[in-house]
Amino acid sequence: MSDKGDAERISAGDVILNCRGVHVRFGGVMALSDVDFQVREGTITALIGPNGAGKTTLLNVVSGMVPSSEGTVGLLGRDMTRSPAWERAKAGAVRTFQNLEVFTTMNVLENVMTGAHRVVRYGALSALFKTPGFFSGERRCRELAEEKLTFVGLKDDWNLPAGDLPYGRQRLLELARALAAQPRILLLDEPAAGLNTTETRALAKLIQRVRDELGVTVAIVEHDMDLIMGVSDAITVLHFGRVIASGTPGDIQKNPEVVAAYLGEEAE
Ligand SMILES: Nc1ncnc2c1ncn2[C@@H]1O[C@H](COP(=O)(O)OP(=O)(O)O)[C@@H](O)[C@H]1O
Numbered sequence: 001m002s003d004k005g006d007a008e009r010i011s012a013g014d015v016i017l018n019c020r021g022v023h024v025r026f027g028g029v030m031a032l033s034d035v036d037f038q039v040r041e042g043t044i045t046a047l048i049g050p051n052g053a054g055k056t057t058l059l060n061v062v063s064g065m066v067p068s069s070e071g072t073v074g075l076l077g078r079d080m081t082r083s084p085a086w087e088r089a090k091a092g093a094v095r096t097f098q099n100l101e102v103f104t105t106m107n108v109l110e111n112v113m114t115g116a117h118r119v120v121r122y123g124a125l126s127a128l129f130k131t132p133g134f135f136s137g138e139r140r141c142r143e144l145a146e147e148k149l150t151f152v153g154l155k156d157d158w159n160l161p162a163g164d165l166p167y168g169r170q171r172l173l174e175l176a177r178a179l180a181a182q183p184r185i186l187l188l189d190e191p192a193a194g195l196n197t198t199e200t201r202a203l204a205k206l207i208q209r210v211r212d213e214l215g216v217t218v219a220i221v222e223h224d225m226d227l228i229m230g231v232s233d234a235i236t237v238l239h240f241g242r243v244i245a246s247g248t249p250g251d252i253q254k255n256p257e258v259v260a261a262y263l264g265e266e267a268e
């Protein structure tokens with residue numbers, strides 16, 4: 001049974017990310033406690049909560065970077081609880097990081113090509129001997145990278161050292177690199193962190209285009225409430241490692257426990 005076969009059986013509305021009863025403990029800190037989190041195909045689903053609530057940890061569990069001591073992670077119809085990170089990425093779960101992870105000395109295009117290299121595979125031998133397979137693979141990576149740079153609006157900057165881009169555009173570069181890996185589900189960890197209001201609005205539109213034009217499901221961790229309430233179909237709220245609410249943006253906004261959790265954060 002191929003990965004592709006599994007993925008093709010998935011249709012709009014199916015749960016493609018299914019975390020059940022996830023527990024993670026770091027020493028004395030219970031970072032996640034019996035967490036359920038579902039994302040349906042074709043949605044933009046948000047994971048929110050005050051600082052330290054466990055949002056990044058949950059993305060780490062989903063992408064295979066942190067093991068859960070209990071619980072299961074289903075991705076694209078497969079149980080991937082024990083799968084290594086690369087296998088989850090290959091199955092189509094691709095993420096970005098809360099802190100900028102741009103290769104500053106590479107140029108913009110090369111940065112995005114590293115994303116494409118994760119899906120366009122050719123063996124070490126074909127790279128060493130520069131076989132026809134190597135050249136067609138490289139060409140495919142370049143095409144994918146150019147396509148995604150155009151999508152995020154960075155096409156004209158392709159030749160710049162990535163470190164020369166202003167911060168906001170480095171964030172877009174990260175998004176392009178993740179898209180070049182051709183995700184089925186894109187996991188974004190605070191993509192608007194450090195962006196100004198105009199950039200945040202543009203990012204919100206871009207995230208909607210990722211879903212609508214590229215057909216990629218999005219799971220997003222974010223602090224900016226305007227962005228979240230504007231783009232999300234569903235929201236799950238974490239507080240001290242537990243899910244305190246799950247529902248539509250409307251449900252969440254009037255949930256008293258959620259309001260109290262955020263008021264608590266503001267008081268700190
Ligand atoms: N690698 C780690 N080692 C120890 N504690 C960690 C580690 N990662 C996260 N934590 C702790 O787990 C809790 C949840 O952190 P995190 O998932 O980063 O929260 P969020 O992303 O919601 O701000 C915090 O108390 C944090 O200090």
Ligand SMILES: [Mg+2]
Nearest residue numbers: 055056057098
């Ligand atoms: Mg975080």
